[in-house]
Amino acid sequence: EAGVAQSPRYKIIEKRQSVAFWCNPISGHATLYWYQQILGQGPKLLIQFQNNGVVDDSQLPKDRFSAERLKGVDSTLKIQPAKLEDSAVYLCASTLGFGNEKLFFGSGTQLSVL
Amino acid sequence: SQQGEEDPQALSIQEGENATMNCSYKTSINNLQWYRQNSGRGLVHLILIRSNEREKHSGRLRVTLDTSKKSSSLLITASRAADTASYFCATDTGGSYIPTFGRGTSLIVHP
Numbered sequence: 001e002a003g004v005a006q007s008p009r010y011k012i013i014e015k016r017q018s019v020a021f022w023c024n025p026i027s028g029h030a031t032l033y034w035y036q037q038i039l040g041q042g043p044k045l046l047i048q049f050q051n052n053g054v055v056d057d058s059q060l061p062k063d064r065f066s067a068e069r070l071k072g073v074d075s076t077l078k079i080q081p082a083k084l085e086d087s088a089v090y091l092c093a094s095t096l097g098f099g100n101e102k103l104f105f106g107s108g109t110q111l112s113v114l
Numbered sequence: 115s116q117q118g119e120e121d122p123q124a125l126s127i128q129e130g131e132n133a134t135m136n137c138s139y140k141t142s143i144n145n146l147q148w149y150r151q152n153s154g155r156g157l158v159h160l161i162l163i164r165s166n167e168r169e170k171h172s173g174r175l176r177v178t179l180d181t182s183k184k185s186s187s188l189l190i191t192a193s194r195a196a197d198t199a200s201y202f203c204a205t206d207t208g209g210s211y212i213p214t215f216g217r218g219t220s221l222i223v224h225p
Contacts, residue, residue: 099211
């Protein structure tokens with residue numbers, strides 16, 4: 001069974017530039033999550049989708065971050081413009097149903113903003 | 115804000131010893147999960163324990179949950195160098211079932 005795919009693996013940009021991350025969840029998984037993990041901390045939820053609808057985006061900095069999940073399958077997370085404090089690992093995870101179960105994580109995208 | 119907090123922040127042991135990590139949380143939960151993260155990788159699910167369960171086992175892993183104390187512990191028996199990783203607890207509350215992670219415990223197992 002293929003796991004959660006994320007790309008790119010690493011990204012280095014300068015502040016005020018824009019960047020996009022892509023995630024393809026496990027086939028058939030209805031729920032997709034984007035987490036931000038700053039060095040030395042635990043993952044923090046940015047946004048949760050169920051199919052192609054947003055369930056929770058209360059912690060997404062909407063002035064600079066946006067995310068979409070077209071057709072309820074893969075998803076894109078964008079940052080525009082990036083700030084130094086956005087340097088982190090961006091993790092995508094998926095679950096078969098809606099909550100109450102384990103998350104399957106991708107390997108993440110490590111973003112460095114210079 | 116983080117719901118769960120792991121303790122200790124760092125743990126260093128010798129191969130063959132047992133490792134115990136604790137997680138405390140603030141509000142009533144639906145489920146508590148433990149995950150492992152190797153350096154530079156994504157998180158891997160270890161065990162999910164529901165609020166009405168008290169103990170679960172998986173191989174060398176044993177998880178307990180004490181809802182009266184709002185705490186959980188993860189025990190790794192007969193640790194191996196390959197167990198070196200960060201371990202996170204994640205709790206979900208209310209109707210959202212969205213796992214909220216703690217800061218993690220960094221475990222180093224010396225061969």
